[in-house]
Amino acid sequence: MTALSCVTVTLRCQIELLSYTESFVPATEAIHPDCALVVQHMKAQEDCNQILKQEESNHSTRTGCPAAWDEIRCWYRAEVGQLVSVSCANISQLFANNQGYIYRNCTEDGWSDLYPSYEEACEFTEYEETEPETTYFSNFKQVYTAGYATSLISLISAIFVFTVFRKFHCTRNYIHINLFFSFILRASAVFIKDGVLFSDENLDHCFMSTTSCKSAVAFFQFSILANYFWLLVEGMYLQTLLALTFVFQKKYFWWYILIGWGLPTTIIMAWILTRNFYDNKGCWDDTDVAFIWWIIKAPITASLLVNFIIFINVIRILVQKLRSPGVGGNDASHFKRLAKSTLLLIPLFGMHYMVFAFLPENTGAEARIFIELGLGSFQGFVVALLYCFLNGEVQAEMKKRFWKWQTQSYLSYSKRRRTLFTETSTVTQISVLDKSSPKDQPASETRTLAPNNVSGV
Structure with missing residues (x-):
């Protein structure tokens, strides 16, 4: 399974988990059905590796083409000149076409390339389908x-x-x-x-x-x-x-x-x-x-x-x-x-x-x-x-x-204005009284008359 398909699986699991009416899918283990494909793929790879180890330890099976894992399925040991065919139905559930076949020859130089490829024989159209879904x-x-x-x-x-x-x-x-x-x-x-x-x-x-x-x-x-x-x-x-x-x-x-x-x-x-x-x-x-x-x-x-x-x-x-x-x-x-x-x-x-x-x-x-x-x-x-x-x-x-808050704000503002006006008026009155206070008049007159007296002398 490619990285793109794994992202799709993740998002699908995430979306479906949120709905309480998520569908039931029978499985041998309690994992998501899409994850079951991953488990199946990993198990097939492990089995293929076990077969390859057994062949390496058995000297009688050194001839021909040994078992090989091609990242999709396991190709079992074959003799030189033997043509091996595999049905798409026996490979993976990811393929849309189960009627196609993949062939491979066992030559003296080892396994030949696949013909046709998985994409051509089994209609492996994962890239075109999963990207819009993701x-x-x-x-x-x-x-x-x-x-x-x-x-x-x-x-x-x-x-x-x-x-x-x-x-x-x-x-x-x-x-x-x-x-x-x-x-x-x-x-x-x-x-x-x-x-x-x-x-x-x-x-x-x-x-x-x-x-x-x-x-x-x-x-x-x-x-x-x-x-x-x-x-x-x-x-x-x-x-x-x-x-x-x-x-x-x-x-x-x-x-x-x-x-x-x-x-x-x-x-x-x-x-x-x-x-x-x-x-x-x-x-x-x-x-x-x-x-x-x-x-x-x-x-x-x-x-x-x-x-x-x-x-x-x-x-x-x-x-x-x-x-x-x-x-x-x-x-x-x-x-x-x-x-x-x-x-x-x-x-x-x-x-x-x-x-x-x-x-x-x-x-x-x-x-x-x-x-x-x-x-x-x-x-x-x-x-x-x-x-x-x-x-x-x-x-x-x-x-x-809101109206009460506005009223309180207005009254508070009016009170501050009245207080400020009162304080300003008091200061003004004090200033006027200070300027017109009779205590300052004699001194003023003395300062005015003093020069005249001096000049008169």
Whole structure:
């Protein structure tokens, strides 16, 4: 596998790891399918070297052409004059054409050159195919990096607003703050994982297995779980708020904390222990062992299903409330209000993840990555924008605080002006009094008359 293909594998592994619906590929070892080709290639080279060592130690096999490794496959020992043919199907899975053959003659001078070459016989078109793919994944990495960075900044700002202003200290905003914090963890986990696993393209990701990379992947999986469960808590809280007239919100708040943080912690601990004792290979960033992967995937899928049911029920409750006689307006205004409410609830409930939640794993791979990773990276920004910065109460409070700050600044400025004016007036009056003080008049007159007296004498 060339350096270009290794970069493509690295980027593909990086993109697919971020999506929780990554496809399962059966393998004898828990490594990425693309890495399995590398393992197969290395094993074939090792076997060929073992055969060559055995032939060198066996004097009866010194005649003819010995076994040789040509960086692609092993050519076994042949007699002089023998023509050896190899099918493309028996060489590597990288070749597109499995019907071609490569030939090689054993001459007195040793093995002849290959004819035709691997590229010609097996349609080895890796260079033309992988370079655009590498560019695509590199550009897509920049997109989700920008998305998570934007979400991170906006979420931290939203938490600051909800925390600083005491008016926003309520159960609803406490739940929003925890949801925002789960999004922050998710964005931070992506940056940490990229920094640990993919900071150096020269690293061999197929055989990388360190404590730091396993910890980064475990933290990433925990942040994903916490994010989905806090989306579920938002749905549960909203349905409780709409369905029950009188409810003690503080009574249920600690249950929400237990669901949002307690369940993900329990699940990720079970996953870590299972991986450590049953499948402690690589950086734990694969999904080849199905029963271990379902420890994480099953709770996420269940939370999405429950949230979808809650979403439908909330829409039903909103329709009933909008159609009630006490609510004024025509059908068009009701429809607009319902459509607006639905659009606001989609990012809050994470309903865009439902598009591929129950479809086969290999269905729409590119669209799945775009929706779950591309759009998902901006989800935190959208949630912070809709439920904080575009919220009417937040905007009113910010305007009120801004007007109060302006008023205080103006009053402080006016006070300084009055003080300065008073001090200036006092100084002016003192100066005038000093100039017109009667104590200075006799001396002045004495100084004036003295010369006259002298002249008179």
